[in-house]
Amino acid sequence: MVMSSIKKIAIATFAIFAFLFIATGYAAVSRNLSLSGMANIQSEPKGVIITNVEVVSWQGVADAGTTFVLPTNVNTRVNANQSGNITYRITFENNTDRTYWFRQLTFLDDLDGYRNDLIGANGGIDIVTKDKLADANATFNTEDWIPPHTVREIYAIYNYGNNVRGNGVATLVNFKFGERVQSYADGFLAILNTPEKYQPFSQAYNEMYANNGTTIIGNVGADQAFFDRFFGQNLTLDGKPVTIMIERRNVDGKATGDSYSPSGPTGCEYTIYITTEDDTTGTPTVYAVSYTQEEDGTWVQIGELYEGKTSIGTYTDSEGDKYTSFNVDSWEAVKKTYTVYTYKGKTATYMVNNQYGNSFQQQKTIEEIMSVVDVELYNQLDKPQILVDIYKILFVEHVGSTAPEIMLLREAYDNAMRYYQMRNNGQEFGLSQSVTRAEVLSTIEALAHAMEYYTQVHDTNHK
Numbered sequence: 001m002v003m004s005s006i007k008k009i010a011i012a013t014f015a016i017f018a019f020l021f022i023a024t025g026y027a028a029v030s031r032n033l034s035l036s037g038m039a040n041i042q043s044e045p046k047g048v049i050i051t052n053v054e055v056v057s058w059q060g061v062a063d064a065g066t067t068f069v070l071p072t073n074v075n076t077r078v079n080a081n082q083s084g085n086i087t088y089r090i091t092f093e094n095n096t097d098r099t100y101w102f103r104q105l106t107f108l109d110d111l112d113g114y115r116n117d118l119i120g121a122n123g124g125i126d127i128v129t130k131d132k133l134a135d136a137n138a139t140f141n142t143e144d145w146i147p148p149h150t151v152r153e154i155y156a157i158y159n160y161g162n163n164v165r166g167n168g169v170a171t172l173v174n175f176k177f178g179e180r181v182q183s184y185a186d187g188f189l190a191i192l193n194t195p196e197k198y199q200p201f202s203q204a205y206n207e208m209y210a211n212n213g214t215t216i217i218g219n220v221g222a223d224q225a226f227f228d229r230f231f232g233q234n235l236t237l238d239g240k241p242v243t244i245m246i247e248r249r250n251v252d253g254k255a256t257g258d259s260y261s262p263s264g265p266t267g268c269e270y271t272i273y274i275t276t277e278d279d280t281t282g283t284p285t286v287y288a289v290s291y292t293q294e295e296d297g298t299w300v301q302i303g304e305l306y307e308g309k310t311s312i313g314t315y316t317d318s319e320g321d322k323y324t325s326f327n328v329d330s331w332e333a334v335k336k337t338y339t340v341y342t343y344k345g346k347t348a349t350y351m352v353n354n355q356y357g358n359s360f361q362q363q364k365t366i367e368e369i370m371s372v373v374d375v376e377l378y379n380q381l382d383k384p385q386i387l388v389d390i391y392k393i394l395f396v397e398h399v400g401s402t403a404p405e406i407m408l409l410r411e412a413y414d415n416a417m418r419y420y421q422m423r424n425n426g427q428e429f430g431l432s433q434s435v436t437r438a439e440v441l442s443t444i445e446a447l448a449h450a451m452e453y454y455t456q457v458h459d460t461n462h463k
Contacts, residue, residue: 060084341448
């Protein structure tokens with residue numbers, strides 16, 4: 001009997017660990033388990049983690065000791081003698097330099113000791129996730145994200161139907177988060193703005209250029225170890241391997257940026273090219289985004305993340321070995337209309353690589369896209385209502401607030417004021433006439449994202 005019990009416990013424990021690995025992937029490899037109110041056995045995993053789960057309200061059923069398991073698993077246990085519901089407030093923290101998006105709820109329906117088989121079943125357990133408690137439907141969905149180094153609270157309502165009865169009814173559900181291509185761009189910008197990381201990063205480019213004149217380094221061949229140092233090992237996105245090339249050269253035609261040392265090109269931006277497709281054949285889809293350095297030394301994004309295509313070429317790593325990979329020099333943007341933002345019924349858009357369009361719509365190379373002065377888009381972005389509303393939030397309604405959504409708005413507002421002039425005590429914001437499209441794009445998009453995040457997460461009790 002003793003051996004049988006130990007074996008049963010071992011099997012159940014293995015099943016739980018297997019679920020955690022399947023549901024959470026890389027972040028769970030560290031096997032760091034933590035229960036609410038208990039200390040971690042090891043350091044916290046990197047990524048999105050749960051830091052707290054608490055009961056907000058209940059009706060008909062009672063919580064019997066709900067806990068959480070790192071990184072993003074909720075282990076509910078309830079006494080259900082009748083139908084009812086329990087609302088939990090769950091706190092997530094993104095402890096990385098990258099943005100993470102919510103993907104879905106995942107669970108194993110045959111996990112020993114748990115009634116996951118009741119989830120989604122008729123008369124079983126229905127789970128609804130919301131941004132705010134007062135929301136009428138499941139507003140926390142795949143369009144929700146957690147910015148780098150930000151804490152976010154959401155609500156999960158567990159509804160228990162007629163077929164859920166008994167004490168200690170348990171479920172184990174994973175709140176799955178994931179990255180997008182933009183996440184790697186976030187991480188790269190953090191490298192550029194961290195001196196102890198940027199110095200060895202830029203020095204590697206200086207040495208590569210001095211040795212063979214190259215301005216591109218990729219996570220290919222011997223150079224993969226270089227990327228592992230800064231981005232982590234085994235780069236993947238949705239389970240697919242990520243190939244990255246980063247080029248350091250002048251793409252906006254300005255003196256902004258940095259220079260090679262001791263000699264070489266000046267006014268250089270960094271452009272990161274990313275693909276999850278096979279980079280050895282065909283014309284893979286490759287995304288590109290550029291960054292430039294301002295006078296105060298801060299690196300900022302110019303333009304946005306552009307979808308493009310490249311041909312296949314040869315990459316020579318730092319040891320002189322040659323590999324087949326996508327060719328950065330052949331990158332061209334796909335024909336596409338980009339929406340800068342939509343706010344209060346107004347939408348600002350522009351086009352790239354429209355060969356039959358006007359002079360503001362034909363740009364297809366990174367250099368063309370980054371240097372154009374777009375009068376059409378200027379007229380759409382001048383005097384934006386979104387800045388007027390953000391000014392009111394920051395300087396009238398929530399002065400001095402340290403809530404994450406307010407701080408994100410404040411950062412976006414401060415960045416926008418590099419290109420806008422405030423008039424009439426925040427009633428109007430005029431856009432500089434000399435600004436290029438690339439310079440202002442990321443600024444106004446950051447405003448829109450910050451405002452969207454504010455509306456998603458802001459509650460009236462934030463001060």
